[in-house]
Amino acid sequence: MPSPANRNSLPFEPKKSKNKKVNEKNLSQPKETQRNQTESKVAKSNNSGDSLQGIPEVVSKRMVRRMAVFSGIPTAMGIFSFFAFYAIVSQEWFKIPNTAVLLVSMGLFGLGVLGLSYGILSTSWDEERVGSWWGWSEFVLNFGRFTSAWRNNRQKSLNEE
Numbered sequence: 001m002p003s004p005a006n007r008n009s010l011p012f013e014p015k016k017s018k019n020k021k022v023n024e025k026n027l028s029q030p031k032e033t034q035r036n037q038t039e040s041k042v043a044k045s046n047n048s049g050d051s052l053q054g055i056p057e058v059v060s061k062r063m064v065r066r067m068a069v070f071s072g073i074p075t076a077m078g079i080f081s082f083f084a085f086y087a088i089v090s091q092e093w094f095k096i097p098n099t100a101v102l103l104v105s106m107g108l109f110g111l112g113v114l115g116l117s118y119g120i121l122s123t124s125w126d127e128e129r130v131g132s133w134w135g136w137s138e139f140v141l142n143f144g145r146f147t148s149a150w151r152n153n154r155q156k157s158l159n160e161e
Helices: 016-027 031-048 057-090 098-121 136-160
Strands: none
Touching (some): 057 098
């Protein structure tokens, strides 16, 4: 488990302090020199596999698998519920109100939508750590990161106005 000081930063998030120093240095240099330095930094980052490229492929595949499970199962059940209700009504086993069919199918499709979000947030965002099967501890950690980043961005936008 990451240390408490490290809990709010993403494992694959680029460091922000380096960018500020680079920008301050670039302001005092001519445009041509700035462009050459930027091109060389981009080439270095592409060659060194820097984390500036977004979500690592291992984490991305893990997210897709979890989204497929946590969203796919309720969505498939929502689709299957239409066929099950049709069979029950057409065979006249018992009468089902249309409202019940609507609520059950909407509930299952709604669980599918929630499963997409849970699949992303319950994934371990650390490349080396797979995480648990249900992913509750990862969900709590990632949801905390998500809400703190949202609050920080909201506070920045309010300060800029």
